[in-house]
Amino acid sequence: MKQILRLLLSELAQPVHYLVAVCVGIIFTLLRTQGSDSPLIPFVVPFFVSVASRYSARLQSRKPVKVEAQHRGLVREFQNEILGQFRNDELIETADEQLAELVLQGGYSAVLFAQRHDDGTVTGFVYKRIDGAAVLRSDPVTIEPETHAPVFQSRELGRAVYAEERDFSRPSDFQKAFPVAQDVRSFIGTRVHNLVTYHAGPTSIVAFNKASGIHDTDLIFIESAVDAAHGLFTTLEAVQDLDTRFMQAIHGLCASAEFSDEITGAHIWRVNRYAGELATRLSDDTRFRRNISQVAAAHDIGKVAIPDLVQLPRTFTPEEWLRMQMHTVYGAQILDQMIQIGKQSDPRLCLAREIAVNHHQRWDGKGYPGLKGPDGTLVALTSRAPQDYASLQALKGPEISLAARIVSICDCYDALRSERPYKAGFDHETAVQLVRRDDRTGAGGVDRFGPDVYEAFMDSTGMFHDIFDEVRSSTGSTPG
Ligand SMILES: [Fe+2]
Numbered sequence: 001m002k003q004i005l006r007l008l009l010s011e012l013a014q015p016v017h018y019l020v021a022v023c024v025g026i027i028f029t030l031l032r033t034q035g036s037d038s039p040l041i042p043f044v045v046p047f048f049v050s051v052a053s054r055y056s057a058r059l060q061s062r063k064p065v066k067v068e069a070q071h072r073g074l075v076r077e078f079q080n081e082i083l084g085q086f087r088n089d090e091l092i093e094t095a096d097e098q099l100a101e102l103v104l105q106g107g108y109s110a111v112l113f114a115q116r117h118d119d120g121t122v123t124g125f126v127y128k129r130i131d132g133a134a135v136l137r138s139d140p141v142t143i144e145p146e147t148h149a150p151v152f153q154s155r156e157l158g159r160a161v162y163a164e165e166r167d168f169s170r171p172s173d174f175q176k177a178f179p180v181a182q183d184v185r186s187f188i189g190t191r192v193h194n195l196v197t198y199h200a201g202p203t204s205i206v207a208f209n210k211a212s213g214i215h216d217t218d219l220i221f222i223e224s225a226v227d228a229a230h231g232l233f234t235t236l237e238a239v240q241d242l243d244t245r246f247m248q249a250i251h252g253l254c255a256s257a258e259f260s261d262e263i264t265g266a267h268i269w270r271v272n273r274y275a276g277e278l279a280t281r282l283s284d285d286t287r288f289r290r291n292i293s294q295v296a297a298a299h300d301i302g303k304v305a306i307p308d309l310v311q312l313p314r315t316f317t318p319e320e321w322l323r324m325q326m327h328t329v330y331g332a333q334i335l336d337q338m339i340q341i342g343k344q345s346d347p348r349l350c351l352a353r354e355i356a357v358n359h360h361q362r363w364d365g366k367g368y369p370g371l372k373g374p375d376g377t378l379v380a381l382t383s384r385a386p387q388d389y390a391s392l393q394a395l396k397g398p399e400i401s402l403a404a405r406i407v408s409i410c411d412c413y414d415a416l417r418s419e420r421p422y423k424a425g426f427d428h429e430t431a432v433q434l435v436r437r438d439d440r441t442g443a444g445g446v447d448r449f450g451p452d453v454y455e456a457f458m459d460s461t462g463m464f465h466d467i468f469d470e471v472r473s474s475t476g477s478t479p480g
């Protein structure tokens with residue numbers, strides 16, 4: 001009897017069922033007071049049945065449509081946010097955290113991510129929202145074998161599964177059917193009264209305690225949220241894989257250009273690191289910062305075209321010096337060929353080309369190569385002959401891109417610090433002093449790199465020192 005009463009009460013909590021019950025009550029009262037042959041009955045019964053069914057349909061459709069729209073909005077927002085950070089390494093590392101955030105936005109108080117290991121043990125992490133905003137992650141939790149059921153049920157059934165304590169005759173029956181691991185319960189901090197469980201790839205996901213109770217639309221939400229996230233993260237992993245291949249190709253080019261000077265490749269890593277850090281101080285464009293940290297080291301790839309000069313153990317004759325300057329143009333020409341392969345120009349290759357051709361330009365206009373004709377227009381880099389550029393003007397001041405000037409100062413500092421077959425490396429202080437004012441030419445840092453880049457360098461010399469030491473020790477290189 002108690003159970004029937006509880007069932008009745010829970011049914012009446014639904015507005016649709018409440019309305020039907022009221023109608024049945026009115027009809028029942030009419031039958032009692034006026035008898036089944038009352039002339040009102042043929043009108044009243046169809047009227048109430050029609051009203052009840054109309055409202056029932058409207059109520060049944062209104063709430064799920066609203067909830068579904070909210071859920072779709074959350075998933076769409078999540079997808080946009082992830083796609084907005086498309087090339088972010090941290091994204092993959094924090095994939096679980098991002099997905100947890102999305103599930104918690106669906107109204108749950110906590111969510112568990114669990115995985116079975118080769119030895120059969122199951123561990124995971126629980127996330128919950130604290131202070132209404134921040135998401136807190138537990139220490140690793142262990143899911144004991146007797147509490148595996150709720151974690152793996154969706155995998156066995158191939159769909160999301162939910163359970164509500166109120167659907168069971170006794171709370172203990174709910175706990176028996178869906179036992180929650182001790183570690184998980186302690187972290188959640190409150191009694192579990194409902195849960196939804198689903199899976200993505202090797203991860204099982206259990207969301208706990210939806211305040212407004214769980215409905216069929218919540219299953220659709222969990223399935224679409226988790227499937228969307230899983231699809232996105234799988235795609236991003238593939239993109240990162242492509243990114244790695246891009247880096248391998250670029251690194252190979254840089255290594256071949258620096259081959260005679262570099263054994264460990266440390267110069268390549270360091271120049272990329274310095275440039276990325278300096279770009280962070282000078283630009284708000286996250287894509288630019290990321291791209292320059294990948295291709296800064298490609299500045300000298302044109303040196304592969306002049307191997308005889310790169311290894312020449314004496315100072316250059318005037319003709320040799322002109323040919324040496326052509327490594328900038330050759331680098332751009334090599335990169336042009338790479339750019340033309342793609343249907344769309346890769347922004348990283350375009351940036352690498354810009355850096356390759358202009359990393360020896362100087363703010364005071366005394367750098368190279370000459371690129372401007374008498375009327376100030378830039379020439380196309382079609383010729384390989386040094387004499388075709390000899391009479392042209394070099395770029396000056398803000399005509400030189402920020403990227404080229406950043407790489408210029410980074411390459412300068414690292415070249416001064418590095419030991420070469422023909423020279424010892426300077427210590428940090430001497431290298432900074434030489435960037436400030438070149439002893440041989442008397443040129444100051446501002447004249448060469450521009451005021452913004454020079455100041456950013458001077459503000460962050462400690463960072464340069466740290467990166468030099470860090471990358472030297474991690475590669476085993478021993479420049480002086
Ligand atoms: Fe160079």
Ligand SMILES: [Fe+2]
Pocket residue numbers: 267299300411
């Ligand atoms: Fe270099």
